[in-house]
Amino acid sequence: MMQRTKIIAEDSREAMARIMRECGDDAVILSTRKVAGGIEIIAGHPAKIKPMDYDVGEESVSVSVSSNAALNDRKSAFAELLKESARAPEFKRQSVPEFAAAPAPKQAGKEQLRIDALEQQVREIKAMLGSELMLGGLKQAGASPALISVFLAQADAVSCTDPDRRFAAFLAGRILHKNAPSLTDGPRVVVTLGPSGSGKTTFLAQLAARAKMASPDEKITFVNADSSKMGAAEQLRAYGRILDVPVIDIEQATELAQLSKNSGRRMSLFIDMPSSLVECSALMTVLEENAANLPPILRYGAIASNLSVETIERMMDRYPRLDALALTKLDEAPVSLMTLSLLSLRGPGIAYLASTAHLVKGLIEPDLAMLEDVIHSSLIGSGSEPLN
Numbered sequence: 001m002m003q004r005t006k007i008i009a010e011d012s013r014e015a016m017a018r019i020m021r022e023c024g025d026d027a028v029i030l031s032t033r034k035v036a037g038g039i040e041i042i043a044g045h046p047a048k049i050k051p052m053d054y055d056v057g058e059e060s061v062s063v064s065v066s067s068n069a070a071l072n073d074r075k076s077a078f079a080e081l082l083k084e085s086a087r088a089p090e091f092k093r094q095s096v097p098e099f100a101a102a103p104a105p106k107q108a109g110k111e112q113l114r115i116d117a118l119e120q121q122v123r124e125i126k127a128m129l130g131s132e133l134m135l136g137g138l139k140q141a142g143a144s145p146a147l148i149s150v151f152l153a154q155a156d157a158v159s160c161t162d163p164d165r166r167f168a169a170f171l172a173g174r175i176l177h178k179n180a181p182s183l184t185d186g187p188r189v190v191v192t193l194g195p196s197g198s199g200k201t202t203f204l205a206q207l208a209a210r211a212k213m214a215s216p217d218e219k220i221t222f223v224n225a226d227s228s229k230m231g232a233a234e235q236l237r238a239y240g241r242i243l244d245v246p247v248i249d250i251e252q253a254t255e256l257a258q259l260s261k262n263s264g265r266r267m268s269l270f271i272d273m274p275s276s277l278v279e280c281s282a283l284m285t286v287l288e289e290n291a292a293n294l295p296p297i298l299r300y301g302a303i304a305s306n307l308s309v310e311t312i313e314r315m316m317d318r319y320p321r322l323d324a325l326a327l328t329k330l331d332e333a334p335v336s337l338m339t340l341s342l343l344s345l346r347g348p349g350i351a352y353l354a355s356t357a358h359l360v361k362g363l364i365e366p367d368l369a370m371l372e373d374v375i376h377s378s379l380i381g382s383g384s385e386p387l388n
Helices: 012-023 058-087 089-095 110-140 145-155 163-175 200-214 232-243 253-263 277-289 309-318 337-345 368-380
Strands: 002-009 028-035 038-046 189-193 220-224 247-249 268-272 297-304 324-328 350-354
Touching (some): 200 220, 200 297, 200 324, 309 337, 350 368
Parallel strands (some): 220 268, 297 324
């Protein structure tokens, strides 16, 4: 009765030696193949019979001796074949090519393993620091602990390996204006609001240049209402000469009321509002009282990159009905994370980026990717990249 035995060894020599030991010299090789552990050989051999105690006659002894002599001859021949295989690897490859052992996988060097471990530590530290920056920025912007938790959970920025980029993308989606007001749908009354030094006069001229490019025949007039600021009138007149736009100076709210009645809906007024809260509030009241006789009023807030969070908060309190925001003076300083966090909590959304004082190239309508880069620069503290 034939019995089958499976042997798995690292190479063919060890497999054949085990077959000889475990299956005997009468074993027949039925199949061989490469496996994960090396070589698998299935051998067929007579079933092993458990030895029994019985008397052996003289005739049986002679047969047994004869049989043992034959077995020893076959065993010697098999051992000689193994020695020949060891001396001649070419013979082994040609006779039993499937016995060739698979090459051992290359092990990574200790130096590479050490570098990989260090890189992983850097990623973990970066994730931790990025999370701390976000938490600090949101907290200083006035966000409650519950809202901070919601923000970070929505951004999925705490557990990921690149938290600053993930959080920048999330924040960009929150502060980008979803439906910015149009300057080209007929005459408009455009007012720029902001504290002194926020760049609102330059921003107003950039908006006018954009409107003139879109509608060259539209009648536009600059209105200098910031009489208390030194040089404001001269700056606006310089922009007026460049754009071929007339400039009107007013000092009293009654003058703006009369101008509103005279201009009606026939022209666009681009008004540089005063920085003083009292003066600005009086002029805004006049515009709202005459809104029925005026084109639609667009209120733009200028947020300079160098403004403090406290100043921006006061501005938001002063002008709660802003239609859109612009980040200005981006060529002078990066926007702080605290400012960006505050704008994600308050404000109508960012519609423009003012990177330089150039009337055409300096004003950009950002998309999500561009705004994400600005925010990411603030998160990593590397300064804003040039946008022009």
